[in-house]
Amino acid sequence: MSYSYQSRGGLIVVGVELHGPTGVAIVRLALDTGATRTLINASVLTASGYELEWVKDRVEMTTGSGLEFVPRIAVSRIATLGITRENHMVVGHTLPPSAGIDGLLGVDFFAETKLTINFRERTLEID
Numbered sequence: 635m636s637y638s639y640q641s642r643g644g645l646i647v648v649g650v651e652l653h654g655p656t657g658v659a660i661v662r663l664a665l666d667t668g669a670t671r672t673l674i675n676a677s678v679l680t681a682s683g684y685e686l687e688w689v690k691d692r693v694e695m696t697t698g699s700g701l702e703f704v705p706r707i708a709v710s711r712i713a714t715l716g717i718t719r720e721n722h723m724v725v726g727h728t729l730p731p732s733a734g735i736d737g738l739l740g741v742d743f744f745a746e747t748k749l750t751i752n753f754r755e756r757t758l759e760i761d
Contacts, residue, residue, distance in 0.1 A: 635716050637758045639665070646751065646758070647735060653711035654682025661736035663714070665751075665758075669740035672712070676705075676726040678736050684709070686726045693725060702727070714739070715760050717747060 640647045646665040651658055652674065659682050661674065671693075676686055689705035696702075708721040722743065729737065748761035 635760050637715050637760065639756055639758055641756060642734060645735065648714050648739065648758075650712060650714040650736075650739065652678070652682055652709060653713075654679070654684055654709065656681075656683035662734075663737045663739040664735045666738040666740055669738045670742060671706075672722065672724045672738065672740040672743050673727055674709075674724050674737035675729045677728070679707070679709075679724075679726045682709075684726070689726075695725065695727065697727075712743070715758060717743065717760065719743060 647662050648665060650661050650663045652661050659678060661678055663672075663674070679686055684707055686705045686707070689707055691706045692703040693706045694701060695704045705726045706723055707726065708723050710721065712719050712722050712724070729735070750759035752759065
């Protein structure tokens with residue numbers, strides 16, 4: 635299947651359905667082939683009904699300001715580009731408002747799929 639994407643400052647930005655305890659949110663995530671994990675802004679997760687302050691599972695993450703331990707949770711459902719993942723593990727972290735996105739769609743989301751990026755035509759091929 636082929637999907638077009640928006641480019642924002644060189645980022646590949648896709649709309650993603652995030653299902654949480656309080657409903658469904660449509661968020662904008664940047665596809666990041668350098669990110670091993672999917673990251674969603676902590677405020678988006680909280681607004682979707684996830685209580686990050688009570689999460690005991692924390693993972694080490696290197697940021698521009700140093701090493702941090704961030705919550706890792708299973709979101710009930712996340713879907714984009716014809717792919718749906720149930721109970722998918724994501725990390726919650728605060729992104730600056732200037733980022734203009736709600737998080738990063740990491741390579742963990744694309745496990746067991748073939749992803750081809752066509753930069754010239756601004757399309758993603760998913761097999």
